Amino acid sequence: MAGLRLGPLLRYADGSSATVWVEASRPCTAEVRCADGARGTARTFQVAGHHYALVAVEGLTPGTSTPYDVFLDGAQVWPLPDSAFPPSVIHTPDADGTVRVAFGSCRWAAPPADDHDPVGPDALDTLASRIARDPKGERPDVLVLLGDQVYADEVSDATRRWLSARRDLSEPPGGEVADYEEYTRLYYESWLDPEISWLLSTVPSCMIFDDHDVIDDWNTSAAWLADMRATPWWRERLLSGLMSYWVHQHLGNLSPAELAADPLYLAVRDTPDGTDELRAFASRADADPACVRWSYRRDFGRVRLLMVDSRAARVLDEQRRAMLDPGEADWLRTEALADPGSYDHLLIGTSLPWLLPHLIHDAESWDAALSRGERGPRWAEFGEKLRRAADLEHWAAFPESFEELAGLIAEVGSGDDAPASVLVLSGDVHHAYVAEPKWQTGQPSSRVLQLTCSPVHNSIPVYIRVGFRFGWSAVARGLGRRLARHGRCPRPSVKWRKKGGPWFGNQLMTLTLHGRSARLRLEQARADGTLKTVEESPLTPS
DSSP states (O other), X not given: OOOEEEEEEEEEEOSSEEEEEEEESSSOEEEEEEXXXXXXXXXXXXXXXXEEEEEEEEOOOTTOEEEEEEEETTEEEESOTTOSSOOOEEEOOOTXXXXXXXXXXXXXXXXXXXXXXXXXXXXXXXXXXXXXXXXXXXXXXXXXXXXXXXXXXXXXXXXXXHHHHHSOTTSTTTTSOOSHHHXXXXXXXXHTSHHHHHHHHHSOEEEOOOGGGTOTTTTOXXXXXXXXXXXXXXXXXXXXXXXXXXXXXXXXXXOHHHHHTOHHHHHHHHSSOOHHHHHHHHHHHHHOGGGOOOOEEEEETTEEEEEEOOSTXXXXXXXXXXXXXXXXXXXXXXXXXXSTTSOSEEEEEESSOSSOOHHHHHHHHHHHHHHTTTTOHHHHHHHHHHHHHHTOOSGGGSHHHHHHXXXXXXXXXXXXXOOSEEEEEEOOSSSEEEEEEEESSOOOSSEEEXXXXXXXXXXXXXXXXXXXXXHTSHHHHHHHHHHXXXXXXXXXXXXXXXXXXEEOSSEEEEEEEETTEEEEEEEEEOTTSOEEEEEEEESSOO
């Protein structure tokens, strides 16, 4: 008899359809049955000895919440027997058009409930507990998880013990993930957490990777990549990371129609063992990142979300560095400008913040200039060393891409059909803040904000907290301008100021979007199992 190994995860959901992801213990037929009669079935597909299914559920009624059960070969496997949680539901968007988007990043797997948690209470665990206590109360319409869903290079003590029973950790990559099987261990550890398992079964989710899903500072520079490709264990790590991401995260980002037209999904699903197909795909993605698009668009009524790959799609040549390759940049521009007037809010999800504290922005721009040789070869060598040591690889480290995004946002936010808001959602930096840009010329009419929120469950050293606070100060701005002058860096086309924060702790931001109004709430997880609101404010007029 087939058993449920992982899931279900409710991924895509619109007014009439949804997708539900599961991993089973053996080949089988997965079925989702809803209380209102909607249902869907799918045969499992196999990758590296694991069996997965993505079940498309059709015939849902808009504006409803319907409980659902999961069956494998006709035997019910979800909800779990004696579950302490309410039934999992598929909720289709409210008839009044209100959309609630909760977002954050950087979730290091929480330990079992009876173990000490070294990084404090998990914000997603706490959100799950709140929803479970009041199933009919407010809940997000979607969770937007902006990277570092798993940590391939910073494993827990329990996973390290599991790895040591499997191979010799004195051999590289030591206590880090080495292959596909070890990646599955990370997902089990993270998603089998009871609160997380239930939360992901009942709230739709959108996901994108960041560096720790593969390795810290993934794709920092061409020199970094050349060094990694000379490392014997790197290729297996990267291919396994891309393969496991495609299975566990990327597939669920796509609509049923997109899945039906995806040649790789069809090939993997229709062959007895899709491992070779998927591995060949990952190899092509490694050789030519431009041949793959991990970015995607999701629409929630009159809210448009563009999730942008700001890791794998980079151009790393020092003389033409770009956060997005030309095809990816064209895609972002096309989707942002498509059907003007058809949406009230544009959300741009990018794991890395576009707007940083001023000193950090100037340091990254300066370092990029040094590394491309603006001050000569010795400074270029120093720039590369500093870039790796200090993690200088955000949008500011790709100055032309920074300016291109600024120009696109200004274009989207101007004119009679401009949306009420253009909001850049980011994580990565293990704290939260709100920043507002002002253009030197041509200020858009839309409200434009950088909304940064992380970690969901991680920590940050005290000295880095001090650095982030200092980075916004007037003294820091002066230091930054000196660095920029030394690097002969042009002034950015936008200025910005901090509107809120920085806030430190395990936290989530939630946007409530209704018509042309937008409201922001920041909540932090507390040791008593509650989420405390530390900031709540309107972003646009009601």
